[in-house]
Amino acid sequence: MFTAIVSSGTLLxxxxxxxxxxxxxxxxxxxxxxxxxxxxxxxxxxxNLRLDTSAFxxxxxxxxxxxxxxxxxxxxxxxxxxxxLIHLELDExxxxxxxxxDGLEYTLALIDPDSIRQEPDLPDLDLPATIGVEGRDIDRxxxxxxxxxxxxxxxxxxxxxxxxxxxxxDTDDVHFELDxxxxxxxxxxxxxxxFSLDYLKEMNKAIPNDAExxxxxxxxxxxxxxxxxxxxxxxxxFVLAPRIQGN
Amino acid sequence: MFTAIVSSGTLLxxxxxxxxxxxxxxxxxxxxxxxxxxxxxxxxxxxNLRLDTSAFxxxxxxxxxxxxxxxxxxxxxxxxxxxxLIHLELDExxxxxxxxxDGLEYTLALIDPDSIRQEPDLPDLDLPATIGVEGRDIDRxxxxxxxxxxxxxxxxxxxxxxxxxxxxxDTDDVHFELDxxxxxxxxxxxxxxxFSLDYLKEMNKAIPNDAExxxxxxxxxxxxxxxxxxxxxxxxxFVLAPRIQGN
Amino acid sequence: MFTAIVSSGTLLxxxxxxxxxxxxxxxxxxxxxxxxxxxxxxxxxxxNLRLDTSAFxxxxxxxxxxxxxxxxxxxxxxxxxxxxLIHLELDExxxxxxxxxDGLEYTLALIDPDSIRQEPDLPDLDLPATIGVEGRDIDRxxxxxxxxxxxxxxxxxxxxxxxxxxxxxDTDDVHFELDxxxxxxxxxxxxxxxFSLDYLKEMNKAIPNDAExxxxxxxxxxxxxxxxxxxxxxxxxFVLAPRIQGN
Numbered sequence: 001m002f003t004a005i006v007s008s009g010t011l012l013x014x015x016x017x018x019x020x021x022x023x024x025x026x027x028x029x030x031x032x033x034x035x036x037x038x039x040x041x042x043x044x045x046x047x048n049l050r051l052d053t054s055a056f057x058x059x060x061x062x063x064x065x066x067x068x069x070x071x072x073x074x075x076x077x078x079x080x081x082x083x084x085l086i087h088l089e090l091d092e093x094x095x096x097x098x099x100x101x102d103g104l105e106y107t108l109a110l111i112d113p114d115s116i117r118q119e120p121d122l123p124d125l126d127l128p129a130t131i132g133v134e135g136r137d138i139d140r141x142x143x144x145x146x147x148x149x150x151x152x153x154x155x156x157x158x159x160x161x162x163x164x165x166x167x168x169x170d171t172d173d174v175h176f177e178l179d180x181x182x183x184x185x186x187x188x189x190x191x192x193x194x195f196s197l198d199y200l201k202e203m204n205k206a207i208p209n210d211a212e213x214x215x216x217x218x219x220x221x222x223x224x225x226x227x228x229x230x231x232x233x234x235x236x237x238f239v240l241a242p243r244i245q246g247n
Numbered sequence: 248m249f250t251a252i253v254s255s256g257t258l259l260x261x262x263x264x265x266x267x268x269x270x271x272x273x274x275x276x277x278x279x280x281x282x283x284x285x286x287x288x289x290x291x292x293x294x295n296l297r298l299d300t301s302a303f304x305x306x307x308x309x310x311x312x313x314x315x316x317x318x319x320x321x322x323x324x325x326x327x328x329x330x331x332l333i334h335l336e337l338d339e340x341x342x343x344x345x346x347x348x349d350g351l352e353y354t355l356a357l358i359d360p361d362s363i364r365q366e367p368d369l370p371d372l373d374l375p376a377t378i379g380v381e382g383r384d385i386d387r388x389x390x391x392x393x394x395x396x397x398x399x400x401x402x403x404x405x406x407x408x409x410x411x412x413x414x415x416x417d418t419d420d421v422h423f424e425l426d427x428x429x430x431x432x433x434x435x436x437x438x439x440x441x442f443s444l445d446y447l448k449e450m451n452k453a454i455p456n457d458a459e460x461x462x463x464x465x466x467x468x469x470x471x472x473x474x475x476x477x478x479x480x481x482x483x484x485f486v487l488a489p490r491i492q493g494n
Numbered sequence: 495m496f497t498a499i500v501s502s503g504t505l506l507x508x509x510x511x512x513x514x515x516x517x518x519x520x521x522x523x524x525x526x527x528x529x530x531x532x533x534x535x536x537x538x539x540x541x542n543l544r545l546d547t548s549a550f551x552x553x554x555x556x557x558x559x560x561x562x563x564x565x566x567x568x569x570x571x572x573x574x575x576x577x578x579l580i581h582l583e584l585d586e587x588x589x590x591x592x593x594x595x596d597g598l599e600y601t602l603a604l605i606d607p608d609s610i611r612q613e614p615d616l617p618d619l620d621l622p623a624t625i626g627v628e629g630r631d632i633d634r635x636x637x638x639x640x641x642x643x644x645x646x647x648x649x650x651x652x653x654x655x656x657x658x659x660x661x662x663x664d665t666d667d668v669h670f671e672l673d674x675x676x677x678x679x680x681x682x683x684x685x686x687x688x689f690s691l692d693y694l695k696e697m698n699k700a701i702p703n704d705a706e707x708x709x710x711x712x713x714x715x716x717x718x719x720x721x722x723x724x725x726x727x728x729x730x731x732f733v734l735a736p737r738i739q740g741n
Binding site for chain 2: 109
Binding site: 182 | 566569570597598599600601602
């Protein structure tokens with residue numbers, strides 16, 4: 001059994017963070033809320049989405065796992081205005097999700113969860129550096145780096161206490177630096193890792209400009225990007241594997 | 248002889264309603280105003296446009312029928328701001344239309360009316376159900392139906408007194424229902440017909456969101472969509488033939 | 495040595511006026527400011543851009559000529575908000591330009607000036623007619639003419655004291671006329687020349703709607719289009735060669 005009411009803005013913010021990596025996913029529904037874990041086909045980028053029951057106007061389930069086509073569900077939610085409430089109700093017999101938006105009822109065929117790629121276990125890394133940065137700064141760094149390269153280095157200089165982004169192209173380079181004053185928080189430890197811009201560009205699309213993003217970094221280790229959605233009643237964690245740097 | 252002045256907003260609203268079905272049309276000009284009747288090449292959708300003399304700032308004719316390229320005429324009117332006045336004057340010798348917009352003069356070659364597809368006779372149907380609905384509700388229904396199917400069923404349940412829209416896809420369905428309270432008017436009679444979404448999508452483009460649309464329906468009969476333009480000094484009627492439903 | 499600070503709005507307005515004609519150019523930097531002269535590959539359109547030192551927040555050079563990829567430099571400046579200040583600093587050893595925008599540093603490889611097409615000498619023409627016209631009127635004339643033809647005639651009727659634009663298509667024509675009252679200034683002399691619309695469309699993109707454009711014309715002579723940028727601390731002059739009219 002599953003029935004819930006949620007604002008279209010909250011639903012879209014949640015779905016967007018997953019759809020940048022995969023087209024289909026399992027949504028686990030339990031008494032604490034909804035969670036989605038997914039990894040992209042190349043096993044490089046992972047997402048862990050949590051939406052607490054408090055993010056919903058109403059929420060009831062006795063525990064369900066449903067498989068959904070994310071593109072389709074986003075298209076449906078996208079027909080609503082940002083403040084519209086979306087009613088969701090699972091028909092357990094037909095395994096279809098009834099979606100109601102202000103008089104409009106959409107019946108969405110669910111996907112067999114067993115046919116969906118297995119959910120990843122997100123690595124529990126103890127990374128030496130953690131910074132807090134605004135979403136808009138990540139956007140600027142990624143946009144600029146994309147002009148010169150396919151890769152981007154993220155790092156922290158522990159002594160000089162700043163976070164930096166480097167991208168090296170054939171002829172042009174991009175360097176972006178934020179010191180303690182320009183960051184929201186800085187827990188410095190030496191860190192430097194290289195990442196694929198393709199993935200960071202996709203993840204960046206799901207990060208609101210005004211989000212406070214917690215970035216955890218190490219030396220040639222994955223990066224963790226964590227931010228709240230739904231006014232703190234939900235959160236998104238992206239994990240991106242590093243590219244091994246040549247010598 | 249024909250000479251007239253009309254706001255670009257009024258002219259564009261009128262032309263848009265015809266250009267969604269045909270590229271060329273005849274415009275009949277007489278002492279009561281301008282009228283256009285047209286049917287699409289497949290004979291499925293028809294339009295009847297009426298623009299009274301009161302929709303014009305000034306209007307003079309002794310009766311003319313001109314043939315125009317609608318795309319071209321819309322492009323010209325589209326160069327004006329919404330409040331700009333457009334001056335139209337027919338040169339009877341050269342059969343060209345002189346179009347003036349704030350200092351700019353465009354000379355449009357007319358098309359021989361005899362070379363344009365014959366104007367249809369709009370069927371005079373006595374349909375059992377009539378509802379009044381906002382343009383924005385038609386837009387929502389058509390947009391949602393388009394996500395799952397190429398066809399759309401429109402109907403009225405006379406007993407339960409509601410108007411409904413149904414679209415059935417291979418896996419997903421859309422259902423939209425408006426009861427007496429959500430409609431502007433409801434004159435209920437049983438009605439249910441299936442239509443091609445391609446046509447309704449085109450007609451929908453010409454229906455303003457805030458228009459009050461009168462929808463007349465029957466059992467496997469054409470649908471009539473009627474709404475005012477030019478603040479009531481003109482009107483558009485679309486007629487769309489039904490698709491015959493399989494068993 | 496070259497180091498300067500300039501608003502992104504000013505830098506973009508300057509670069510846009512050159513990039514409509516060429517992809518690469520030389521920028522001459524001296525104690526009076528920056529100048530760019532360029533001619534398109536077909537030798538039909540030329541631009542002369544001047545940006546005084548007063549257009550910069552700060553400006554220092556002992557005389558330099560640098561070669562730049564305009565598309566790239568515009569993309570970089572385009573990442574800034576209109577009010578953002580852009581810091582420019584030439585590294586004379588590496589021949590790279592360091593561009594800083596609010597924490598972001600872009601290192602742009604310069605192009606060897608000797609590899610760039612030679613700068614044109616702009617002809618010093620004594621043209622009989624000069625009019626002052628708003629950028630938005632040039633935009634309207636060019637947009638309308640483009641609907642019917644690839645060419646556009648610009649002229650002045652000295653006796654009747656008006657400026658006109660003519661475009662003749664296979665079936666349709668466009669005529670645009672501005673008399674003394676509708677022009678900012680009019681120094682009338684007979685003038686009539688035909689130009690390629692492709693070039694005027696490109697030049698038009700760089701002319702702000704509210705610019706006062708000085709247009710100098712002759713009989714089958716080039717047209718000069720001159721307007722200020724950077725609140726008068728800079729200027730752009732376009733020169734376009736005429737098309738020879740057939741008989």
